[in-house]
Amino acid sequence: MTPSARVSAAIEILGVTFGQRRPLAEALKDWGIAHRFAGSKDRAAIANLAFDALRVRASSAYAMGSDEPRALLIGALHDLRGLDVAGMEALFSGERFAPEPLNDAERARIGAWLLEGAPDHIAGNYPDWLAPSLGAAFGADAVEEGRALATRAPVDLRVNVLKGARDKARKLLEHLEPEPTPLSPYGLRIAVGSDGRGPSMLAETAYVKGLVEVQDEGSQIAALLAAAKSGEQVLDLCAGGGGKTLALAAQMDNRGQIYAHDSDGRRLTPIFDRLERSGARNVQTRPPRGQVDVLADLAGRCDLVFVDAPCTGTGVWRRHPDAKWRMRPGALETRRREQEEVLANAVRFVKPGGRIVYVTCSILIEENEAQAKSFLEQHPNFTAVPAEQMAKAAGLPDLARFASAHGPGLRLSPRTAGTDGFYVAVLMAKE
Structure with a gap:
């Protein structure tokens, strides 16, 4: 699938999620079953696009003036992946399987990207009814805490000391460039890519043999x-x-x-x-x-x-x-x-x-x-x-x-x- 086709698929899946009030994981699974031509990389990329749209749903809707799936995808591509108008137009070309081209209003909103004066729950991307609770927990830092919770998480591993030491696990996984976690003496951290994808551990020898477990x-x-x-x-x-x-x-x-x-x-x-x-x-x-x-x-x-x-x-x-x-x-x-x-x-x-x-x-x-x-x-x-x-x-x-x-x-x-x-x-x- 082309990058544009993946964006179209993510918009479609978000529409199903919102319309049927379903967990995104279920909608993604059903879409994969109905579109078996999509390979594992395609499905992973589409899932990451859809999840990114939900990470910054509130701020994207505010900046784009719409809570529709298309607007949320545009917002996430701009906010989390750094695409400007020119980069967005390459994806939204209207060509085969691509979303319709950007309109003038969308171009203007991407260029301005105005969040000044937005309420805390919009800027921090959390439900408005939880704003008092987050304010009580974090005070003036509530927005920054919300933003941190809207970022992508790395892949963290716990080294199982019953099977070996952290250095052994790190060497076995060196092709994934793991780094020791700063707090846990048994942790390794693998960064996700710019597309939000992390490595699958299921085929890794260190995982199969029980030397590491996926654990934040x-x-x-x-x-x-x-x-x-x-x-x-x-x-x-x-x-x-x-x-x-x-x-x-x-x-x-x-x-x-x-x-x-x-x-x-x-x-x-x-x-x-x-x-x-x-x-x-x-x-x-x-x-x-x-x-x-x-x-x-x-x-x-x-x-x-x-x-x-x-x-x-x-x-x-x-x-x-x-x-x-x-x-x-x-x-x-x-x-x-x-x-x-x-x-x-x-x-x-x-x-x-x-x-x-x-x-x-x-x-x-x-x-x-x-x-x-x-x-x-x-x-x-x-x-x-x-x-x-x-x-x-x-x-x-x-x-x-x-x-x-x-x-x-x-x-x-x-x-x-x-x-x-x-x-x-x-x-x-x-x-």
Whole structure:
């Protein structure tokens, strides 16, 4: 497919997404099935164009005077890929499979690109109803934080120390030019290209053999702050696909025991292949079984209960830019109730002197510091571990600079840490 044809396809797919209120990934999949002539590179390029349009949807619509897919594509090509009018006209030629040529109004708006005086949620590219929450979390930096969340994320890898050291992985992947991550001692980072594409790891020897796993550096840090030790009894209460379970197993050097559970057994499905690839031998999966209490034997026995809580996912907008526009106000309250329930459940399994590590991939105070404070008020036998102590326990004292200004715990964001948005609090049970 020509670059112009790819732009036309992205405009078409965005139209389906908006018209049917569907996740972009579903619309992309259906388009690929209906257009089998499109190769893998074509499909990846089209997906990146569509996702870029959603990254800067609000500012593009404001500058272009329209929220139509064509206007959003033009805005993204200008804002994220640096195309001027001349560069845009080469794509919008009206020739075979190309979008119709630019009109005078579009040329004028590209040339002027006026965002002065735009409201914060427009300049920062986030939903207007979330503006008060982002303002509370970031103050005068809310727009810059929003812009950082609208950028493309790199490909971050976690080196599995059960299989080898970071230098070994870096050498095996040197053709991808990975660089060590600045915060995680086990991370490697691969930059995406100007078209937004990153490498596929599925055929890489280092990945196939379990030496590396795809995992954002922020997620790696969250697992490291749990400070899991060899010989401990650990419950990963919301294990999902097992990314943090595997990181904890590596920290524990395969000693002790990790119990991986999720209330939705389907979410655990990927963990089995990942465990086999990783060489982790100290993980037991505990999927739900109807009304059976599959965790009853762990009551009061765990040194660490890791709670990767359900959340709005506002911290991972770089990777799921369509999610921020599909999110509705009611979703926040739903997630808050789920977080309260899972934290209350976690208490059952912690032994005296043990700890709950509460993690979200959210940037909102309502899901983070406010939840930690509420938990501590309801459970006076728990205390919050200070951020400096959390960082030292993880062997990464420099992380203390990410201490939250809004309450207990640490918070990371693309702007401050170069990672996805994460919140981590350690809640210690008294002896």
